Amino acid sequence: MKCMERDQLWQSVLGEIELQISRPNFITWLKNSRLIDHQEGIATVALPNTFTKEWVQNKYHKLILGSLRTKQDNIKALNFIVQASNIPMSTKNEEYVSEPVSSADQLAFDELKVDPNTNLNPKYTLTSFMVGRTNELAYAAAMGVIESIGKKYNPFFVYGGVGLGKTHLIQAMGNEIKKRYQDRVKVKYVTSENFMNEVVVGIQHKRMEDLKEKYRNVDVLIVDDIQFIAGRARTEEEFFHTFNALYDHNKQIILSSDKPPQYIPTLEARLRSRFQGGMIADITYPDYELRLAVLHTKIQEKGANLPALVVQTIATKVQKNLRELEGILNRIIFYQQAKKEEITPKLVEKIIDETINQSNKNVSPEKIIQTVASYFQVSAEEITSKGRKQELIEPRQVAVYLLREVLDLSYPAIGDKLGKRDHTTAIYAYNKILKELQSNQELNQKVIMLRDDILK
Numbered sequence: 001m002k003c004m005e006r007d008q009l010w011q012s013v014l015g016e017i018e019l020q021i022s023r024p025n026f027i028t029w030l031k032n033s034r035l036i037d038h039q040e041g042i043a044t045v046a047l048p049n050t051f052t053k054e055w056v057q058n059k060y061h062k063l064i065l066g067s068l069r070t071k072q073d074n075i076k077a078l079n080f081i082v083q084a085s086n087i088p089m090s091t092k093n094e095e096y097v098s099e100p101v102s103s104a105d106q107l108a109f110d111e112l113k114v115d116p117n118t119n120l121n122p123k124y125t126l127t128s129f130m131v132g133r134t135n136e137l138a139y140a141a142a143m144g145v146i147e148s149i150g151k152k153y154n155p156f157f158v159y160g161g162v163g164l165g166k167t168h169l170i171q172a173m174g175n176e177i178k179k180r181y182q183d184r185v186k187v188k189y190v191t192s193e194n195f196m197n198e199v200v201v202g203i204q205h206k207r208m209e210d211l212k213e214k215y216r217n218v219d220v221l222i223v224d225d226i227q228f229i230a231g232r233a234r235t236e237e238e239f240f241h242t243f244n245a246l247y248d249h250n251k252q253i254i255l256s257s258d259k260p261p262q263y264i265p266t267l268e269a270r271l272r273s274r275f276q277g278g279m280i281a282d283i284t285y286p287d288y289e290l291r292l293a294v295l296h297t298k299i300q301e302k303g304a305n306l307p308a309l310v311v312q313t314i315a316t317k318v319q320k321n322l323r324e325l326e327g328i329l330n331r332i333i334f335y336q337q338a339k340k341e342e343i344t345p346k347l348v349e350k351i352i353d354e355t356i357n358q359s360n361k362n363v364s365p366e367k368i369i370q371t372v373a374s375y376f377q378v379s380a381e382e383i384t385s386k387g388r389k390q391e392l393i394e395p396r397q398v399a400v401y402l403l404r405e406v407l408d409l410s411y412p413a414i415g416d417k418l419g420k421r422d423h424t425t426a427i428y429a430y431n432k433i434l435k436e437l438q439s440n441q442e443l444n445q446k447v448i449m450l451r452d453d454i455l456k
């Protein structure tokens, strides 16, 4: 591809992404990116420093690859490299030495391992899926599906917040089914974004029949992040027919989503009722034990070695989700292997703080309070007022909890933000919610949705 074409391709990718992420994020992370190479299905994107590279790779890899593929379908993988442009680097970035083996290569490699027939990535297995209190229902249901495909739980619908293991679980189901039933069962995995793109391309090229054929021919259809099809009339329509065709023939349908069917706005009613007709299972925030178990497996997978105290520190401090947990683990291993630093709990805390604070930098206390307020249908002023109305208690406590969890604000600062209340009130509210979350699924769900909304 010529340089000019490459630039144009990249500009159109950026144009598309700009519409999908917030302006500050776009400027911070992607504005200075360039597409510098495209060979044998691997596109190479250059970023100005290691920090940005890691960030883009973790956060936008899928988005970029997805967008590139819709424009150039022979692109199979992405590779990120650091190439300083003429933009001056801040001193902070200079701390990071360049990586000997880039994890982008690993990512690209992972992508290449995807089975072209099923679209499944073999790295997701049931053995490496740790089971704890927060995902055991989903896991048990998944096992039920595998035991009797198409008969027991159909469709199987698993939902939960970002990075809690939905993709891992449903891909592992596909891999397990392949392993057990071999060629007797045809499995296909697709993200709903790809499904949507295929519908668009199918319409453009008048190839809808091929598409129908492709999906109606499978025994197990796995669609990831189904919430994205909501509101896309033609895709929903197509999916509805595919769903029915498969369902009527006792084929298994496996779906994941970030929310339960009834909370996906603009999802067509007939699809919603289809989704509700099967088995719905949730995955909620991992507790300490599960975080620890996942850390141990990942450390083993990566062939690393970390002191027990360090592993415990990570499990204690990183609570948000398992993807973040893995991101931070990678970063720590990078310090250990590339920078040859001794990993102490103190260093770990520093790394965690840097990473977590970065991802929250566009969030203000006001935004949190506002988000909570609109969710509970009260006003932000009411939450921060002195008023003692019963219906303000829960929103206020949830606001305290999120101010602490998302922004790590001190209790006095939280008390201050919430109408100059005493810090002991903030402590009480925080602990109340923390405790409540252990048993109250509904509250769990609210907090997940709110947090996702806040961090969006």
Ligand code: ADP
Residues within 6 Å of the ligand: 128, 129, 130, 131, 135, 160, 161, 162, 163, 164, 165, 166, 167, 168, 169, 294, 297, 322, 323, 326
């Ligand atoms: P989601 O699809 O819900 O956003 P993913 O399935 O992508 O989340 O999970 C994020 C990361 O956490 C992946 O690396 C995945 O392997 C890991 N992970 C999630 N749940 C588990 C689990 N129960 N056991 C082991 N690893 C997990």
Ligand code: MG
Residues within 6 Å of the ligand: 166, 167, 168, 224, 225
């Ligand atoms: Mg996922």
